[in-house]
Amino acid sequence: MRLLGFALGLSLVLVAVAVVVAVGLERSLSPDPDDRAGGDEPGSSELQDLPKLPPQVDDPREVLPEALRRRPIDYVALGDSYSAGPGLDPQRPDPVACQRSGYNWPAYLADWLDVATYRDVTCTGATTGALLGRQRRPDGTLVPPQIEALTDRTDLVTVSLGGNDNALFATLVGVCSDVADRDPDGDPCRTEFxxxxxxxxxxxxxxxxxxxxxxxxxxxxxxxxxxxxxxxxIFPRTGTCAEISLAAGDVAWAAGLVDRVDRAMLQAAETEGVRFVDVAASGEGHDVCAPQPWVTGARSEPEASTPWHPYPLGMREVARLVTTQLTGEEVVPSGGPPQLGRGVAEANDTP
Structure with a gap:
């Protein structure tokens, strides 16, 4: 009887261990529910489940409230590579995989607004899904959801996302360049995509x-x-130049797609009652083919960003546009690096 009881008890233990191992293995092999970087971007059903909030502004071009501008601001920057600044020195190590510059436009904005604290969690490759879930970078680094940088003490948030959803920008500068040889004077990318x-x-x-x-x-x-x-x-509305690797007939179409991304951003801002800064409209004539471009073309250049991203000049100009709109006062960039105080530097650490 003792042997029978021992055998029965041992069997139960082994079954329990097997169940625990099986559950653990299943969890380890299952996708992380918080890892939305594989294309699990938010959709209409999620919007319907969220409470509707009153608008912050009637006009998306409104300046910040005077009371906010007069006191120390806790600022958080969210976004993708056009905010992060891949290739622009100095590159920050928090993490290296995000390719985030210490001299990107959010850093200049933080300086010119003289904020009290500043946290930059912009990350190259980020989609709208990276705001709510972890972003997986090509080197395997898992970046925390950008929304985790926000608290109930945050006063100001800038966000610039959307161009990477459904690999839209990657298609424009990658796939469209690859198919250009099929019909250099035509529009092979527009035909296919x-x-x-x-x-x-x-x-x-x-x-x-x-x-x-x-x-x-x-x-x-x-x-x-x-x-x-x-x-x-990014692209000129007419014509092309040596800095562009797309077929001639695809250039205007590509410019139109970027315009449509901006219109989607404006539409969302108006629907949700928040501010919108129209960088493209204010920076008209500074595409990659312009005499004074804000964005690089298809070729890498010394002391510039990675291809198809803002130059240092472009970063300063975007910061100028945002600062001017938020304060209602024209800002003249000094040309020097952003000057961030001790409290700002401490708040820069990734949460």
């Missing part, structure tokens, strides 16, 4: 995704003023 199954579908979904992002930000930082910052003009 411009229909309802490609770019059009991605752009149709973008306003809702951005609306979810804005509402999530406002819920996470209920005291913060939210500012959506558009993308700069």
């Amino acid at each position: 411009g229909g309802s199954g490609g770019a059009d579908r991605a752009l149709a979904e973008l306003p809702v995704r951005l609306a979810v992002v804005i509402r999530r930000i406002r819920l996470a930082a209920p005291s913060a003023e939210v500012v959506v910052v558009g993308y700069p003009q």
